[in-house]
Amino acid sequence: MNRQLENSTAAAIAALVLAVCLFTGPGTALAQGDGDRFKVIGPTKCAECHKAETEVWKGTTHHALFTDLTRSKEANQIAERMGMRRIKSESLCLDCHFTTVATEGGGREAIAGVSCESCHGPASVWQPIHSGFSGKKEGQETPAEIATRWEKSEAAGMIRPKDMYRWAKNCFSCHVVPQEKLVNTGGHRAGSPFELVAWSQGEVRHNLWYNKGAINEPASRETKRLMFVVGRAVELETSLRAVGKATERAGYAVAMAKRAQAARQAVDALYGYLKIDELKQISTAANSAGLKLNNEAALSAAADEVGAVTRKIVEKYDGSTFGAIDGVLPPESAYKGKPAR
Template sequence: MIFGFAAYSAAASDPTKTVGPNVCAECHKQEVAAWKGSHHFSTFRNMPRDLEASQIAKRMGVRRIKSESLCRDCHFTVQQKTTEQEAIAGISCESCHSPAKDWIKVHSSYSGKTAKTESKTEAQERWKQADSKGMIRPRAIYQLAKNCYGCHVVPREDLVNKGGHHAGSAFELVSWSQGEVRHNTWHSKGKENVPANAARKRMLYLVGLGVELETALRALSKATERKPYAFEMASRVDRARKLLAAAAKAAPNVPEISKIVEFSHSAGLKLNNESRLTAAADGISKLLERITETYDGSTMSGLDSFIPRPDKFKGAARTAADVSAPH
């Protein structure tokens, strides 16, 4: 069974609306510098040369890794050229924040003024417009997490069972978002790469677990064979719901967590159960949206013992010393 990345992604990639990271770099120089130090950036050059990737591609009948959607959808930023689609970068700005053609001018316009003269009301209206045109900002944790898990939980059964691709990364939203991909430099004008505070880490941890559960349920609902893909997805579901059950006890003032766990047990983890598994995932999705609209993490200190410490972060974040170092 083949089903694409767009089935999971909160903002399905649209090459016709991709502007590319160079456009973002015009203003976001420090953020792009952080990106260039990440595996998200280096995959553009390294993946087509990787032996394991080449072997997987061969098993899947892919002749050129950058030229077919099977690999491009998750590993590259794709832009529509005159007559064809072309991989122009690795995983980049629009992979997470959504293709920018419709929102980038609104996002960067300062309402036709400057950063100093734009009023707070005008700024709020501008951001509202950017949101309505598809921009996914850092505060939209659920939408960002959907984009992360849309690829870090592999969205194709045949890619695993036939191609031998891993079923997904050992992905956890705090440890990955606070590591090498962290680029929270805008408000300090590049002077520091600010880590998430305790409240945001709680939200990242909780919503990340919820999205992993939702994504794995949807993947299992589409599985057709008793082979590694289905077993891996069932295992991810079981692990995520156990962690969420522990989180529910640690944060009893967030009743939505217990309801998420209830939904996760409402459908059997088996093949040919698409309607019930999908219904469970849909219910979890609505609860996660409610959590992000209702809470900010400030009342969830009970989750702190579960949250990965800096030594568990995925790679090292760009520092102030990196910013000031000569190039």
């Protein structure tokens, strides 16, 4: 992977209303508040070293959610229909709209909007390793020590930008709304028109670490190609799981089935451009299960296979051989907002 990917985006992005956060439902890589490994330390701690990235974050919808969501008429109407009294204290809203910490009473307290750990994983275990520089000062480590430190950080739960499959799953875990009741009863939208390249290269882009904040470069062309493919595959995996969770023929089930079918077609189109075996395998797996109610076992198995093959794509390819899709990559004009710097 190139260095731009190492710091490209927050390793996940979230929507204007459906921001990435730590939902414990299907398809999500993170769980918040369960044991020391998954304790959140909050964005203030990350900002001690990542000052430039923090300034970019402060200009995003992710950051603004902490105050804006509770002022939203639409959000409050959804909460009322769901029987929730306070958006910042009800778990269903906390799951995708906030960063939360565990309270002494066993509850959760919102401390920020969508932030660092929403994408990189709860950091109580991995942050001391990540920022410890192998017991030395920054710049004094040997290459072997740096490599070991990264390995230990990842083993402790850190999701690095190079792990594109995992952070992409975090994005889609909220952009494809994972709650049937929230849609059918609350009137929440069933998902956003999320596309990984366009939504990662706009306002949330913070590719600043390696140049010490001098310039916020977009991801390389090769990386964007890989993002585009991985995004289509992860959307397919997530929407298959969502269809499997649907229990009634209503708005949620219909929307998720349409999304899954569109994702199938998108993967087939990518195979037409790239002709790589992995995309054919994904297509075969995705079409092995019917998009219907009461079919969760088959749909989950299909989604598992899609996910497993997508991980192989991330491990095997870097986008350099994906030039055939350059014509279908979203242009800069399609990016969701502009970064603060």
